[in-house]
Amino acid sequence: MEQRKPLTIITGFSIKDKCDLIKEIQGSKQSKIKVILFRPTDVNLVVNSADPYPLTHFIGEAVHELEINTLTNLITTLEEISSHRNVDEILLDIYPTSDIDSLFDCSISQNNHQNWYLKSHIHVIDARDFWFSYFSEHGIELTNHTLEYTLGEALINQLELAEMIYIYNTNQLSHERLGELMVFIQNLQPKALISVMNDSDWRGEDKKNAFNMKATSSLYVDQINLFSSRSNLKVIGQYGIDTFVYQSHLPVDFNRLEQFFTKIPGEVFRMKGRCYSPFTQEIHCISQVGSNIQVETSKMCSTKSIDMLTEFLFIGSELNQEEIITMLDDCLQNKYKDIIAY
Known part of the structure; x- marks a missing residue:
C-alpha cells in the first residue's frame, strides 16, 4: 500500500x-x-x-x-x-x-x-x-x-x-x-x-x-488551565498582558449581559466563555475579538444544566479585574442563589 x-x-x-x-x-x-x-x-x-x-x-x-x-x-x-x-x-x-x-x-x-x-x-x-x-x-x-x-x-x-x-x-x-x-x-x-x-x-x-x-x-480548556496554573503566582515578564477567568454557579440574565457587552473595557482584547439561561433553557457560547462579539445559542436539557458554570475568559492589557467582576456580578440572577446553595 x-x-x-x-x-x-x-x-x-x-x-x-x-x-x-x-x-x-x-x-x-x-x-x-x-x-x-x-x-x-x-x-x-x-x-x-x-x-x-x-x-x-x-x-x-x-x-x-x-x-x-x-x-x-x-x-x-x-x-x-x-x-x-x-x-x-x-x-x-x-x-x-x-x-x-x-x-x-x-x-x-x-x-x-x-x-x-x-x-x-x-x-x-x-x-x-x-x-x-x-x-x-x-x-x-x-x-x-x-x-x-x-x-x-x-x-x-x-x-x-x-x-x-x-x-x-x-x-x-x-x-x-x-x-x-x-x-x-x-x-x-x-x-x-x-x-x-x-x-x-x-x-x-x-x-x-x-x-x-x-x-x-480542547483549546478553551488549555487557556483556562494556563490561567489556573498562574492564578496564585506573580508571573514575571508578562509585559502587561493579563489573563483572567470569571466563574459563578449562578445563571445570568442575558439582557443584562448584552448591556455588559456594550460596556466591555477597551483593555479586553480577547474574551470567550459560556453561560446558561434557565428561563429559555439555552446555553450561550460567546466569542469576542476586538470590538466584535459573536454569540452562538443552543438548547440544553434542564437536567444537564445543574452543573453549568457561568464562565468567561479574558485576555488583555492590564485588566481591571475588580471592575470586570463587579460588572458581571450585576448580570447574575441572584434569586437562584438559595437553590444552588441547597
Whole structure:
C-alpha cells in the first residue's frame, strides 16, 4: 500500500512572509513539494470606511503552482495530487479570508480514507502589522450573506487552530512591544510552538506524527488551565498582558449581559466563555475579538444544566479585574442563589 502524503497548512495575513516561509521550506528539503493556494470564491470582503487601514495593508497577491476556489475541488485535487509518484509533500497556503474550520471538519470525517494526512498547521505573523489586522473593522461575508465576521476574527481563528506559529519582522518592534505580542499569542494558543523568524532562521522541524485536529476542541480548556496554573503566582515578564477567568454557579440574565457587552473595557482584547439561561433553557457560547462579539445559542436539557458554570475568559492589557467582576456580578440572577446553595 502506498504511503499517504503529508500536507502542511500555512495560514496568516502576510502574503510576503508566507511566501518567504514556503521558499525556506522548499529550500530546506530534497523532497518534491507541491504548493497550492486555497482561495474560496464564496466570500466577499466588506470594506468599512471608518477603518483607517485599507485592505491592501493586510492582503496582497502571490503566485502559486495551483489555485483552488472551492472546498469540494480542494479535497478532490488533494486526492489526485497525493496519488502522484512525483509529489512527496503538499503545502497548502490558505488565503487570509478563508475559514479553515470546514477543511478541518472534512479532514476529520474522511481521516484514513484519503491519500494524504495533515502533518502540520503553521501560522505566520507579521509582528509589525499584527495589531492593525487584529483590530480591523473590515468584514468578511459569505456570498449568501448568512455570515459576517471581521478580519480580526478570521486572524484569531487561524492562529488559535495552529500548532506552530512563526513571527516575522520582529526587528521593527521594541523589546517591550515584541514581548507584549509574544505573551498575548502564548495566552491565545498555550500549546503552540512559537518562534521568532529572522533571515535564514527556518529550523525545518521534520515531524513524524500527524497534526491532531481534534486537539483544537480542547483549546478553551488549555487557556483556562494556563490561567489556573498562574492564578496564585506573580508571573514575571508578562509585559502587561493579563489573563483572567470569571466563574459563578449562578445563571445570568442575558439582557443584562448584552448591556455588559456594550460596556466591555477597551483593555479586553480577547474574551470567550459560556453561560446558561434557565428561563429559555439555552446555553450561550460567546466569542469576542476586538470590538466584535459573536454569540452562538443552543438548547440544553434542564437536567444537564445543574452543573453549568457561568464562565468567561479574558485576555488583555492590564485588566481591571475588580471592575470586570463587579460588572458581571450585576448580570447574575441572584434569586437562584438559595437553590444552588441547597
